[in-house]
Amino acid sequence: MDRSQLSASIIGELAQLFTETLGRNVPELLESDLDGIEQRLQEVARRVCGPVVEQVIQAIALAESGKRSRCPQCRQPMRLVDAQRRRNLRGLVGDYAIARPYFVCERCHQGCCPLDERLGIGPGEWSPGLTRVACRLGIDEAFGEVADVLSETLRIELPTETIRRVTEQIGSVAEDEAQSAVVLAQAGKEPLASQEVKAQSATLLVEVDGAMVHETDGEWHEVKSGLAAPLGPEVLVDERTGRSTLAMGSLPTARVSRAPRRSGIESTSRRVGKG
Ligand SMILES: [Zn+2]
Numbered sequence: 001m002d003r004s005q006l007s008a009s010i011i012g013e014l015a016q017l018f019t020e021t022l023g024r025n026v027p028e029l030l031e032s033d034l035d036g037i038e039q040r041l042q043e044v045a046r047r048v049c050g051p052v053v054e055q056v057i058q059a060i061a062l063a064e065s066g067k068r069s070r071c072p073q074c075r076q077p078m079r080l081v082d083a084q085r086r087r088n089l090r091g092l093v094g095d096y097a098i099a100r101p102y103f104v105c106e107r108c109h110q111g112c113c114p115l116d117e118r119l120g121i122g123p124g125e126w127s128p129g130l131t132r133v134a135c136r137l138g139i140d141e142a143f144g145e146v147a148d149v150l151s152e153t154l155r156i157e158l159p160t161e162t163i164r165r166v167t168e169q170i171g172s173v174a175e176d177e178a179q180s181a182v183v184l185a186q187a188g189k190e191p192l193a194s195q196e197v198k199a200q201s202a203t204l205l206v207e208v209d210g211a212m213v214h215e216t217d218g219e220w221h222e223v224k225s226g227l228a229a230p231l232g233p234e235v236l237v238d239e240r241t242g243r244s245t246l247a248m249g250s251l252p253t254a255r256v257s258r259a260p261r262r263s264g265i266e267s268t269s270r271r272v273g274k275g
Contacts, residue, residue, distance in 0.1 A: 010055050018048045042155040050094025057098045061115050069114045071105035078103035078112075085113060091127030092154060124166060131166060134158065138167030139246075175230060 021044050029037055069078045085102035088095070100115040120128050133154075137146040143164040150156050150163075213223045231246040238245075 006055060006059050010059075014048070014052050014055065017051060018044075021047050039155065046094040046155055048094075050091075050096055053091065053094060053096045054098055057096070057100070057115075057119065060118070061100050064115060064118060065101065067114075069101075069103045071108060071110055072112060072117075073108050073110050074105065076105055076107045078105045081111070087113075087121075088125065089121070089127050090125060090130060090156065090158070092129040092133065096127070124169075125162075126166065130154075130156070131170065134163050135167045135170045138163055139171075143167070171230070178230070 025040055025044055028040055032040060069080075070076065071078050080101055081104050082102040084099040086097060086099050088097050090096075100113045102111060102113050104111040116122075122128065122131070124131065126134070134146060134150060137149055141149070143160045146163050146167075147158055147160045150158055210222050212220045215221050229248050231248060236245050236247045237243070
């Protein structure tokens with residue numbers, strides 16, 4: 001298979017797009033202060049880089065087109081039903097309208113675009129990079145604040161509700177993976193290898209406590225208990241003070257659930273970094 005490449009004519013077209021787009025913005029650039037110059041150039045960059053991403057993906061699709069696609073479900077060869085299935089994505093450097101081949105499996109009738117997997121594109125309307133950035137912000141900040149930060153830093157307008165939905169979806173995937181690892185560990189098996197765990201950034205709450213227990217030897221012994229749980233991305237707002245804190249997620253193990261559950265991050269709790 002030939003290596004994917006961008007032809008000289010396509011690179012020339014992209015360079016011309018940049019020249020024309022920049023040229024149209026020169027009057028406003030010359031009237032702006034530095035803040036305005038930066039903002040306008042960010043917008044120029046999004047308009048120019050979006051088509052660059054589209055062309056790069058098209059070249060990758062072309063290079064992959066000779067490969068025989070197999071069904072992810074039953075591994076049978078699949079039939080091409082649409083060579084140019086369209087998909088729109090919002091990304092870190094622009095908006096992309098991409099086209100990629102769509103196949104259907106004759107045996108189990110499952111359809112898929114293998115190029116999505118090659119590119120690391122999941123479901124939804126955002127690129128993996130934009131999803132990661134928004135979720136990382138969404139874990140610590142109110143979702144409206146995330147929308148403001150993304151608008152100011154990336155010149156991208158995203159609905160607060162969509163940020164909330166995507167962050168919660170990623171959070172639930174991360175929690176499912178943690179639960180699976182816990183089940184494996186409790187069964188005495190190796191938990192998932194670290195490269196298989198694709199959880200996004202999260203804050204882990206760890207609490208330790210001790211209590212004196214009267215044991216069968218007639219003596220009092222100190223027993224230690226521990227608790228670990230994800231914090232957020234749900235946010236609790238104190239109606240009285242207006243102060244918002246990350247809500248504690250469900251506890252990952254039956255073993256630790258015997259430990260006293262605390263209502264917040266006060267007491268002996270400690271926030272321990274990010275994963
Ligand atoms: Zn199949």
